[in-house]
Amino acid sequence: MSSHEEDVLGKAYDARLMRRLLTYLRPYRPQVALAIAAIVGHSLLELAPPYLTKLVIDRYIPARDLSGLGTIAIFFFLTLAGSFALEYLQTWTMQMTGQRIMFDLRMQLYRHLHRLDLRFYDRNPVGRLMTRVTTDVDVLNELFTSGVVSVFGDVFTLVGIMAVLVWMDWRLAMVAFSVLPLIVLITQWFRSRVRGSYRTVRTWIARINAYLQERITGMSTVQLFRREQRDFADFDEIDRQHRDANVESIFYYAVFYPAVEFVGAIAASLIIWVGGGWSAQGALTLGSLVAFLQYSQRFFRPISDMSEKFNILQGAMASSERIFALLDTPVAIQEPHGSAPHLAPVGAPAAIAFEHVSFAYVEGEPVLKDVSFRVEPGQRVAIVGATGSGKTTIVSLLLRFYEVQEGRITVDGVDIREMDPASLRTLFALVLQDVHLFSGTIAGNIRLGHESITDEAVRRAVEAVHADNFIDRLPLGLQTPVAERGATLSVGQKQLLSFARALAFDPRVLILDEATSSVDTETELLIRDALKVVMRGRTTIAIAHRLSTIQDMDRILVLHKGQLRESGTHQELLAQRGIYHRLYQLQFKDDAAQAPRLHPVG
Ligand SMILES: Nc1ncnc2c1ncn2[C@@H]1O[C@H](COP(=O)(O)OP(=O)(O)OP(=O)(O)O)[C@@H](O)[C@H]1O
């Protein structure tokens, strides 16, 4: 899997992206306004304590004004209490809003993922898409909760302190500000270094995710081919790089924060030295000197905070760029405009026609060439052909997982591009080569969330395909939990479940793709028996490798290298002595050799 997208860091600030990001704040305007008000109020209150100290030292203590001191004490307490309350308010509203925005964004991403066609998923590895929906969204959350809004607070604190200092004594203020160039230098150094190491850390995180995702899904292959040692060494290397990149960035942080404090200490020393002298000469009150020292301590924290927010901003720009790129991926399978076309009533078998269909997954490498055929309502048609001849592709096109490039496909005479993809797909039930089960129960996997399918219907479907043989032997029967990807069931059992699933959905068209290839002969006979029931009153398209299973189909289509070469009943095709005849001869020998193959079920 490539992690190149993760390597690009881009600009630290991009007005176009920022404008689009801010649109996510729009539904939460009142909350954002509240948070900004709280933060500004908090910054203002933070300015008060040093000034109150000055008043105590300069005014109330010399005047021995005990009631005045009491008032100041109450003020002091109220300021701190108010500042606490405002900080709480700001943290709460901003974090809440951040969570809601993340929720909105994740749902938007997931909805978009549902609408993207399989061609997109062929191109994009799972690990990368997972990163979009999780890590990248988290980075944006950080921007909203600790970035955008609290920068207001930092700026306010800084400007406020500067203004108060100048107002109290502009000469001493100049002394305090004399260290600012040093701060600028340190911050510049820190930003440029951290920017680089931040990028490196992100790149290695992406590699770790990609590596783990691939190796964990392929764990059985890893163990089977005893790749543990080598994989361990690979991962050791990646993980080591990740750690070193982190250590590097820790170093910059470890230097930066003390350095800023150190500059603060220089400023304090200068204030004591110069201001202390002026105070001794009576040119500055003692209270002002103390207040200056206190302000100078509060002055440097927002500066280091802001440098850190610079990183957040930068990460957020990179993440949002990737998220928006995903959201902007055009949806290839469009829903039709205008009114929905009239379809035959539910329950009636459908007619299907391919008219001069050509298709290529990769441009210039056609997989289907000028394929035309008709399946009448209720007809049972089989498609046979060598591996890679394009059989599964025909099904994918019919279900509109991919869009045809030439020609058209119709159901009941209506071009499938004029149908809403969702209602098109309700016409079909599929039994595929690899059955995908979700974590949940067996019954849940047959019903797939459609509560309209009753328990009795599930039961009937299970019995019809003889899946009850193995299900009833499970401790919890239909309520037995199924592990992720159906890992706890055998392939044949999964196949039986997918038959039951197809039947329970009572589709107008049944599509079988290599459906009986993973069960033993005994079960195959049971399924063939069940299939007769399932196929009754439905249009059926069956793809099979084993010709023995399709001999009594109404018609057999022979696909060869993407072209439809022969068509007819079993007997007619044998009489033609063409491709089908040759396939049949080969398999007949094969089957004869394999005849006594009876494995116990389940
Ligand atoms: N998602 C894809 N992207 C690119 N090429 C693909 C994709 N899926 C299939 N192909 C190619 O298209 C051709 C036809 O594949 P298809 O799956 O339709 O064959 P098939 O007849 O179903 O084979 P099998 O009998 O092995 O299931 C193959 O050459 C395959 O390599």
Ligand SMILES: [Mg+2]
């Ligand atoms: Mg196939």
